[in-house]
Amino acid sequence: MYRSNVLVCGGTGCTSSSSGEIIKALEKEIKARGLENEVEVVKTGCFGLCALGPIMIVYPEGSFYSMVKVEDIPEIVEEHLLKGRIVKRLLYQETVDGDNIKSLNETPFYAKQRRTALRNCGVINPEKIDEYIAMDGYKALAKALTEMTPEQVIEEIKASGLRGRGGGGFPTGVKWSFAAAQPKGQKYVCCNADEGDPGAFMDRSILEGDPHTVLEAMAIAGYAIGSNQGYIYVRAEYPIAVERLQIAIDQAHEYGLLGENIFGTDFSFDVQLRLGAGAFVCGEETALMTSIEGNRGEPRPRPPFPAVKGLFGKPTILNNVETYANICQIILNGAEWFSSMGTEKSKGTKVFALGGKINHTGLVEVPMGTTLREIVEEIGGGVPGGKKFKAAQTGGPSGGCIPAEHLDIPIDYDNLISIGSMMGSGGLIVMDETTCMVDIAKFFLEFTVDESCGKCTPCRIGTKRLLEMLEKITEGNATMEDIDKMEELCYYIKENALCGLGQTAPNPVLSTLHFFRDEYIAHVKDKKCPAGVCKSLLQYSIDPDKCRGCTACARVCPNGAISGKVKEPHAIDTAKCIKCGACMEKCKFGAISKG
Amino acid sequence: MKSLADLEEIRENTKFQLNLRHESPDNIQIRVGLASCGIAAGAREVLNKFVDEIAKKNLENVTVTTMGCIGLCSDEPVAEVETQNGEKTTYIKLTPEKVVRIVDEHIAGNKPVAEYTLGSKA
Numbered sequence: 001m002y003r004s005n006v007l008v009c010g011g012t013g014c015t016s017s018s019s020g021e022i023i024k025a026l027e028k029e030i031k032a033r034g035l036e037n038e039v040e041v042v043k044t045g046c047f048g049l050c051a052l053g054p055i056m057i058v059y060p061e062g063s064f065y066s067m068v069k070v071e072d073i074p075e076i077v078e079e080h081l082l083k084g085r086i087v088k089r090l091l092y093q094e095t096v097d098g099d100n101i102k103s104l105n106e107t108p109f110y111a112k113q114r115r116t117a118l119r120n121c122g123v124i125n126p127e128k129i130d131e132y133i134a135m136d137g138y139k140a141l142a143k144a145l146t147e148m149t150p151e152q153v154i155e156e157i158k159a160s161g162l163r164g165r166g167g168g169g170f171p172t173g174v175k176w177s178f179a180a181a182q183p184k185g186q187k188y189v190c191c192n193a194d195e196g197d198p199g200a201f202m203d204r205s206i207l208e209g210d211p212h213t214v215l216e217a218m219a220i221a222g223y224a225i226g227s228n229q230g231y232i233y234v235r236a237e238y239p240i241a242v243e244r245l246q247i248a249i250d251q252a253h254e255y256g257l258l259g260e261n262i263f264g265t266d267f268s269f270d271v272q273l274r275l276g277a278g279a280f281v282c283g284e285e286t287a288l289m290t291s292i293e294g295n296r297g298e299p300r301p302r303p304p305f306p307a308v309k310g311l312f313g314k315p316t317i318l319n320n321v322e323t324y325a326n327i328c329q330i331i332l333n334g335a336e337w338f339s340s341m342g343t344e345k346s347k348g349t350k351v352f353a354l355g356g357k358i359n360h361t362g363l364v365e366v367p368m369g370t371t372l373r374e375i376v377e378e379i380g381g382g383v384p385g386g387k388k389f390k391a392a393q394t395g396g397p398s399g400g401c402i403p404a405e406h407l408d409i410p411i412d413y414d415n416l417i418s419i420g421s422m423m424g425s426g427g428l429i430v431m432d433e434t435t436c437m438v439d440i441a442k443f444f445l446e447f448t449v450d451e452s453c454g455k456c457t458p459c460r461i462g463t464k465r466l467l468e469m470l471e472k473i474t475e476g477n478a479t480m481e482d483i484d485k486m487e488e489l490c491y492y493i494k495e496n497a498l499c500g501l502g503q504t505a506p507n508p509v510l511s512t513l514h515f516f517r518d519e520y521i522a523h524v525k526d527k528k529c530p531a532g533v534c535k536s537l538l539q540y541s542i543d544p545d546k547c548r549g550c551t552a553c554a555r556v557c558p559n560g561a562i563s564g565k566v567k568e569p570h571a572i573d574t575a576k577c578i579k580c581g582a583c584m585e586k587c588k589f590g591a592i593s594k595g
Numbered sequence: 596m597k598s599l600a601d602l603e604e605i606r607e608n609t610k611f612q613l614n615l616r617h618e619s620p621d622n623i624q625i626r627v628g629l630a631s632c633g634i635a636a637g638a639r640e641v642l643n644k645f646v647d648e649i650a651k652k653n654l655e656n657v658t659v660t661t662m663g664c665i666g667l668c669s670d671e672p673v674a675e676v677e678t679q680n681g682e683k684t685t686y687i688k689l690t691p692e693k694v695v696r697i698v699d700e701h702i703a704g705n706k707p708v709a710e711y712t713l714g715s716k717a
Contacts, residue, residue, distance in 0.1 A: 001612070003642060038643060059616050060660045131613060136606070256597045
């Protein structure tokens with residue numbers, strides 16, 4: 001029996017800051033001290049506080065060590081594990097309160113979270129099925145198979161109010177009932193793990209930290225609609241997720257929790273992985289299934305909807321990873337438990353990947369209806385460097401931005417749509433006053449132009465033209481008429497594109513136009529970029545009253561654009577200036593400004 | 596092929612180990628002094644005996660943790676037991692054999708073993 005467990009994050013974030021080496025060092029040091037039968041080292045999934053990785057928690061004390069280095073390991077082992085003295089200087093400082101050490105759940109980052117889909121992430125070793133089973137794993141499948149009819153399973157999911165977490169927000173139980181209503185025969189259960197939005201890593205973290213929950217939920221879905229085969233379409237760029245999923249599938253097979261006659265019933269179910277090559281369009285359901293079939297990942301018109309005619313022409317349900325991660329909990333705890341969380345039309349919790357200009361970059365799960373202010377300011381720790389919050393971007397290239405005046409809006413599907421954004425899969429990128437909103441719209445359009453599959457004209461050509469218009473604006477060559485034309489084109493693409501990618505591609509433009517029209521006008525009329533981002537519109541100048549003639553700027557300028565004598569005011573030759581900003585960074589007297 | 600009973604067995608066997616991974620402020624807390632003085636007097640054997648005995652008896656609402664030196668070096672190994680109602684008992688000069696009785700009578704039976712306590716010295 002171990003007296004202590006040391007949990008080390010093995011998610012992608014912490015792995016990239018060498019948590020693997022930390023685990024090795026820990027094991028070596030523990031052995032050297034003869035503690036290997038007393039202390040167990042456990043590699044877990046993501047704890048959420050990625051900004052402070054690599055992360056390590058020592059139980060039973062619950063000591064949360066952050067930004068651990070390999071060099072710190074001997075001290076932690078000797079002091080904490082051997083002598084019982086917590087190494088305070090290495091603890092996450094939010095948990096240190098004078099002489100006391102606070103519980104992690106009392107820190108601002110965790111206090112308002114409600115980890116449901118992420119419940120096992122950072123708790124269990126995702127590569128050990130026994131640990132998943134100990135956390136009531138496969139109990140929901142057992143309950144469904146032995147105590148419930150397929151209709152009851154669907155009714156339970158319907159009653160819970162669970163909606164698709166991939167972004168669309170379609171009621172999951174209703175989707176299942178469509179596929180269940182199709183005549184008996186071959187049907188498929190698919191999982192969309194093709195998370196492609198820039199800045200989103202919710203699904204990856206669930207797959208890395210708790211892969212069995214997805215398998216179990218897919219088996220439950222298979223039972224509900226009458227399918228014996230599941231496919232997980234996962235990005236090949238998620239190597240850790242792919243590896244742990246395969247381990248999980250193999251272990252579940254070994255235990256008979258996947259395969260023939262599960263729990264001795266006549267229900268059989270198998271799951272296979274299909275690796276995506278990283279095309280954004282393959283996150284769209286029809287393109288995803290086309291890709292699984294071995295064809296080029298292109299969407300097709302709907303109807304017929306996948307529930308009627310999906311993968312290989314058979315009735316298919318396709319749900320997102322996070323949606324599946326809620327299913328077992330609903331079956332075990334009941335629909336009422338789930339619907340007690342959230343808002344009237346959006347039940348349960350939502351996982352968000354916090355990124356951009358925010359202190360606590362990481363993964364958070366909050367009840368629906370939590371305000372953006374709570375997420376950004378309390379959980380996320382606010383904007384770094386004393387800068388002002390400008391907007392948050394949700395929904396990636398399909399979504400929009402939420403400006404500061406809507407910080408107090410309770411986040412759910414319908415509220416976000418009402419202000420011209422969308423939930424998306426949960427990427428939440430925070431922007432401060434140094435972000436140019438036209439530039440952001442341009443960034444997302446560059447992405448969609450790249451990722452458009454080219455099948456339909458509105459998307460293939462429309463997004464390209466849209467991007468050209470945005471470039472014209474950021475270069476200072478646009479007229480007010482261009483803005484009107486651009487807006488018209490946005491609506492045209494939305495109405496006419498074939499699939500979700502094209503239909504939502506103009507959203508970043510429309511929502512920035514809606515909330516930050518003055519910035520667009522400044523670019524067009526005044527030929528200025530208020531945030532100082534768009535290079536073509538920038539002018540660097542030296543204030544002769546402040547310049548002391550130290551020559552630092554002239555020496556750092558890569559293009560020889562600054563001239564002047566020592567101890568005399570310098571000047572910038574705007575024709576030669578490439579607007580790199582190196583001079584401004586170097587000046588100690590604040591004499592250089594841009595605008 | 597696993598049956599429901601097999602699943603339950605795996606759950607029960609693994610659950611106990613995973614109980615360690617929560618903060619459980621409402622548990623009975625057993626803190627064993629593990630400073631140099633304690634280790635020299637055999638505190639690690641005492642600590643591990645507590646862990647093993649509690650596992651053997653399947654007592655779920657108990658947390659065994661460590662603490663530094665509380666100044667009673669000549670009475671080591673020392674352990675503090677704090678029950679849910681906040682009552683603290685300090686045991687001194689512990690041995691693995693004494694631990695068996697403490698777990699039996701105090702942790703499981705809610706009756707402190709008076710003769711092993713610091714108070715018994717007076």
